[in-house]
Amino acid sequence: MIADPVARAEHLGRARATLFYLLACAFVTSTVMGVHGPETPVRLGTWLVLASLVAINLTPVAGRFQPAAVTRLLNDETTRFHRGTSLAAGSWVSTLAGLVIAAGGLALDASEAARLIVMAGLSASLVCFATLELRAANG
Amino acid sequence: MAERLVNALKDERTRLGLTQADLAERIGVSRKTINTVENGVFVPSTLLALKLAAAIGKPVEQIFWIED
Amino acid sequence: MTTGNADVAERAAWGRARAATVMAMVFVAAQAGSFHDDLPLNRPQALQLSAWIVWSVALLFFLVWGGGLLRGAKMRAVLNDETTLDHRRRAMVVGFWGAIGTAFLVFVASFYEPITAREAVRLVITLSIALALMCFGTLERRALKGEAA
Numbered sequence: 001m002i003a004d005p006v007a008r009a010e011h012l013g014r015a016r017a018t019l020f021y022l023l024a025c026a027f028v029t030s031t032v033m034g035v036h037g038p039e040t041p042v043r044l045g046t047w048l049v050l051a052s053l054v055a056i057n058l059t060p061v062a063g064r065f066q067p068a069a070v071t072r073l074l075n076d077e078t079t080r081f082h083r084g085t086s087l088a089a090g091s092w093v094s095t096l097a098g099l100v101i102a103a104g105g106l107a108l109d110a111s112e113a114a115r116l117i118v119m120a121g122l123s124a125s126l127v128c129f130a131t132l133e134l135r136a137a138n139g
Numbered sequence: 140m141a142e143r144l145v146n147a148l149k150d151e152r153t154r155l156g157l158t159q160a161d162l163a164e165r166i167g168v169s170r171k172t173i174n175t176v177e178n179g180v181f182v183p184s185t186l187l188a189l190k191l192a193a194a195i196g197k198p199v200e201q202i203f204w205i206e207d
Numbered sequence: 208m209t210t211g212n213a214d215v216a217e218r219a220a221w222g223r224a225r226a227a228t229v230m231a232m233v234f235v236a237a238q239a240g241s242f243h244d245d246l247p248l249n250r251p252q253a254l255q256l257s258a259w260i261v262w263s264v265a266l267l268f269f270l271v272w273g274g275g276l277l278r279g280a281k282m283r284a285v286l287n288d289e290t291t292l293d294h295r296r297r298a299m300v301v302g303f304w305g306a307i308g309t310a311f312l313v314f315v316a317s318f319y320e321p322i323t324a325r326e327a328v329r330l331v332i333t334l335s336i337a338l339a340l341m342c343f344g345t346l347e348r349r350a351l352k353g354e355a356a
Contacts, residue, residue: 048311048314051311084296084297084300085296087303088299090303091300091302091306091335092299094306094307094310094331095263095267095302095306095332095336098328098332101325101328102256102260102325102328102332103260108324109324110314110317110322110323110324111318113325113328114310114313114314114327114331115310117306117310117331117332118310118311118314121306121310125303160213160214160217163213163285164212164213167281167284167285167288168285168289168290169217169220169285169288169290169291170216170217170220171347171350171351171353172288172289172290174352177353180350181289181290187289
């Protein structure tokens with residue numbers, strides 16, 4: 001039995017926000033370093049796995065490895081609202097990235113362009129979500 | 140334990156002889172907002188719930204309540 | 208009995224919902240025949256690309272601000288009330304996952320099919336915007352169906 005689900009959820013919520021900032025940095029670094037770099041199967045496979053993990057973390061699925069009471073608190077009304085808002089923000093950023101790539105005539109191939117769009121959208125969502133959650137927790 | 144918000148908005152509205160559009164116009168929202176709140180598709184904000192209750196003329200807890 | 212303003216708002220909401228759905232389909236259909244481009248772009252393709260960019264921006268503008276821009280503050284407030292804002296957010300979320308999913312598919316497909324960066328971007332962004340518009344239109348139409356005035 002969890003001693004205090006509220007305290008545990010608070011702690012995990014903050015940890016999740018910090019993790020999201022780090023994940024966003026790691027994901028951006030990994031993607032940018034991969035552009036114009038050697039496209040080996042290992043490198044590309046690693047990127048795909050990392051991107052998938054980031055995407056999963058932006059869904060409610062990620063918090064389900066805790067007891068039910070804690071999971072409910074980690075995915076409460078405010079968090080669901082924050083998630084929706086941050087995904088909408090990610091949508092804007094990925095669309096903008098796409099339009100810039102299309103209009104800019106950058107020397108990229110399709111794989112690089114796709115990776116940059118995914119990076120822009122997922123990273124923006126992670127940062128937005130983490131910021132909203134920390135702001136709400138610190139208030 | 141799945142909680143859900145239930146409401147008596149439609150009953151109260153029809154008791155007053157108002158259409159969805161009449162009630163919508165009273166509180167400054169679209170008819171579809173009244174429609175989706177009545178059929179439980181949309182959970183109104185506290186602000187909207189209070190406005191609806193005020194327009195109906197009853198306390199908000201007599202219009203909206205939680206059902207387990 | 209509804210007043211004139213309620214009727215206007217109702218008609219405008221229906222118009223917006225149907226327009227969103229139709230525009231999504233037209234947008235996708237219009238791109239279907241012109242995804243392929245040569246490198247470097249020839250003049251007609253450059254014009255097509257410019258038109259696509261303008262069209263994309265216009266559709267995004269419609270998705271965010273479509274609803275009584277020219278009708279006055281009160282009508283705008285009614286046409287952009289809580290449910291509409293909620294529908295918009297949900298539509299953008301659908302557009303987000305559409306973009307990410309399509310980008311993943313394009314990433315994988317690019318190793319088997321010759322796709323240029325521009326083709327990839329147009330595919331991802333077109334589907335993202337179209338899905339968002341379809342979702343918005345569907346949510347709005349569903350909400351509008353029901354007891355009419």
